[in-house]
Amino acid sequence: GLDWVYRTPVLYYLSILSSTYILGIKCIAVIVQGPVTKNLAIKTSAAEGGYESAFQACLIIYIWLATGTMDRAIVSSVIIIAKSSTESFLTFGMENKMENISIGQKLCLLAKYIPVMALTAVFRLGTLACFLVIVSQGASAIIPFLVIIPLCLMLFLSKCWYLADLSTTEIVRGVVAEESTITLWGYRGREGSRIIQLWVGLYFLITYT
Numbered sequence: 001g002l003d004w005v006y007r008t009p010v011l012y013y014l015s016i017l018s019s020t021y022i023l024g025i026k027c028i029a030v031i032v033q034g035p036v037t038k039n040l041a042i043k044t045s046a047a048e049g050g051y052e053s054a055f056q057a058c059l060i061i062y063i064w065l066a067t068g069t070m071d072r073a074i075v076s077s078v079i080i081i082a083k084s085s086t087e088s089f090l091t092f093g094m095e096n097k098m099e100n101i102s103i104g105q106k107l108c109l110l111a112k113y114i115p116v117m118a119l120t121a122v123f124r125l126g127t128l129a130c131f132l133v134i135v136s137q138g139a140s141a142i143i144p145f146l147v148i149i150p151l152c153l154m155l156f157l158s159k160c161w162y163l164a165d166l167s168t169t170e171i172v173r174g175v176v177a178e179e180s181t182i183t184l185w186g187y188r189g190r191e192g193s194r195i196i197q198l199w200v201g202l203y204f205l206i207t208y209t
Contacts, residue, residue, distance in 0.1 A: 093190030
């Protein structure tokens with residue numbers, strides 16, 4: 001079942017494209033310093049953590065459960081997920097909590113939130129990998145509960161007043177990113193995403209346990 005992981009070069013080439021894009025954005029942020037490029041770099045890091053690093057971590061756990069081989073790269077993946085999601089969470093809101101404070105205060109904020117994001121990522125991605133192992137053994141009935149049901153529910157609510165400000169693309173990105181850890185939805189920021197994060201987290205807690 002894992003032969004495609006080792007044989008196909010698709011993931012290898014996608015990782016090169018993704019890494020080149022991310023490195024380019026961060027180099028631009030270093031050269032052209034300003035609020036716009038800084039926010040772009042933070043959003044890019046959040047996307048890296050929520051999609052690329054999350055996929056890598058889930059794949060490593062899946063291979064570990066299926067073959068017994070563990071890659072230590074999972075540590076860096078979880079760290080990137082936790083750090084990038086924490087920076088995004090603290091930056092985008094009614095108040096930028098990472099602005100106009102000392103380095104010591106920034107470190108304290110990061111130390112406060114990073115463990116929460118990391119443990120959330122380990123729980124969600126670890127459980128998702130367990131489900132994928134079960135699915136690979138023939139239990140396909142649980143697939144709708146992983147992504148399809150929450151995605152359809154969010155798309156339905158987007159037609160109502162509560163999520164009307166979120167586009168279909170933002171909802172799909174939000175549901176996929178929430179599979180790994182707490183994320184911000186669209187342009188709602190920290191405060192506007194709070195209720196969605198709560199209900200999505202509750203759904204995953206009930207489903208995964």
